[in-house]
Amino acid sequence: MKRIEAIKEIMHSLEDELVITSTGMISREIYAVRDRPENFYVMGSMGASLGIGIGLALNTKKKVLVIAGDGGVLISLGTLVLMNRLRLPNLKLVILDNNCYQSTGGQKTCSDAVNFDRICNCEVVKVEVTSDSVPRINIPPQEITRRFRNAVSSQ
Amino acid sequence: MKNIFGVPCSKLKERIKDVEVNCTSEEEAMALAVGTWLAGKEATVYMQNSGLCRCLDIVLSLYKPYSIPVPKLILSLRRHPEHHLFVGEATQKLLDIMGYNNMEIVDEED
Numbered sequence: 001m002k003r004i005e006a007i008k009e010i011m012h013s014l015e016d017e018l019v020i021t022s023t024g025m026i027s028r029e030i031y032a033v034r035d036r037p038e039n040f041y042v043m044g045s046m047g048a049s050l051g052i053g054i055g056l057a058l059n060t061k062k063k064v065l066v067i068a069g070d071g072g073v074l075i076s077l078g079t080l081v082l083m084n085r086l087r088l089p090n091l092k093l094v095i096l097d098n099n100c101y102q103s104t105g106g107q108k109t110c111s112d113a114v115n116f117d118r119i120c121n122c123e124v125v126k127v128e129v130t131s132d133s134v135p136r137i138n139i140p141p142q143e144i145t146r147r148f149r150n151a152v153s154s155q
Numbered sequence: 156m157k158n159i160f161g162v163p164c165s166k167l168k169e170r171i172k173d174v175e176v177n178c179t180s181e182e183e184a185m186a187l188a189v190g191t192w193l194a195g196k197e198a199t200v201y202m203q204n205s206g207l208c209r210c211l212d213i214v215l216s217l218y219k220p221y222s223i224p225v226p227k228l229i230l231s232l233r234r235h236p237e238h239h240l241f242v243g244e245a246t247q248k249l250l251d252i253m254g255y256n257n258m259e260i261v262d263e264e265d
Contacts, residue, residue, distance in 0.1 A: 020190075040193065042217065043220075044212075044216030044217055044220060045186075045212055045213045045216040045217035047182070047186075048182070048185075048186040048189070048213055048217055049186075050186075051182075051183045051184075051185075051186025051187050051189070051190065052186050052187070052189045052190040052193070053190060054186075054187055054190060055158075055160075055186065055187035055188060055189060055190020055191040055192075055193075055194070055198065056190035056191070056193055056194050057190070058158070058187070058190070058191065058194075059158065059190070059191050059194035059195075059196045060194045076179075076180065076182070076183060076186075078179030078180055078183065079179060079183050079186070081179055082176070082178060082179055082183065085176060086176065141220040141221040141222070142220075142221060142222040144221065145193075145221045145222055145223060148193060149192075149193050149195065152193055152194050152195065153195050
């Protein structure tokens with residue numbers, strides 16, 4: 001399955017879930033498929049997405065979905081263990097695993113040496129290495145923050 | 156859950172004795188604090204000064220560009236023995252680089 005097809009399937013099934021995306025092409029593809037104020041695009045700080053999702057899920061009753069790539073998960077693998085410790089009922093993690101750092105030229109990751117779903121309750125979707133041309137996220141980071149925070153506090 | 160996240164230090168053990176779950180790294184604690192703030196709540200993070208080195212990226216690549224205020228920091232300041240010396244000397248510089256001013260420093264001398 002192409003990654004953007006997996007993203008379309010996820011994003012078109014959402015209602016008011018809060019979505020935290022991960023650094024790299026995943027954020028751009030999510031932006032291209034369905035931009036919404038409930039999306040928080042983590043463009044820098046690789047590996048932070050799941051931790052942000054945990055902090056959010058601890059403090060809201062809304063459903064929180066983290067969509068991460070294998071590279072971003074591997075760089076902070078310990079956070080999967082924290083997720084498994086906390087077992088937050090309103091937090092879901094989907095890992096789109098293409099076994100490479102695609103944004104930087106397709107160098108292989110070590111994701112084929114681990115079963116993420118043995119560490120925590122997450123959904124791993126194996127995706128092809130693809131290079132669909134999608135635009136850069138054309139929203140300033142401060143605006144992503146502002147509109148997301150408003151979306152969290154709205155009914 | 157009182158939104159207190161961090162990695163322990165022996166010098167902080169009295170200060171954080173109510174914390175139930177420790178994070179697996181200092182930058183993870185800083186990431187949880189981002190999520191907390193996005194939900195409209197305040198977080199406190201705690202760590203030893205060596206952990207500040209791990210926080211540089213998330214503060215400079217996430218907090219700053221996204222205009223997210225840094226959480227209150229409870230920081231133990233270690234300078235001894237030798238393996239703490241270099242980070243001890245660099246601690247104020249690290250805080251300055253991150254523009255950190257919202258903190259309580261627990262000095263090992265106290």
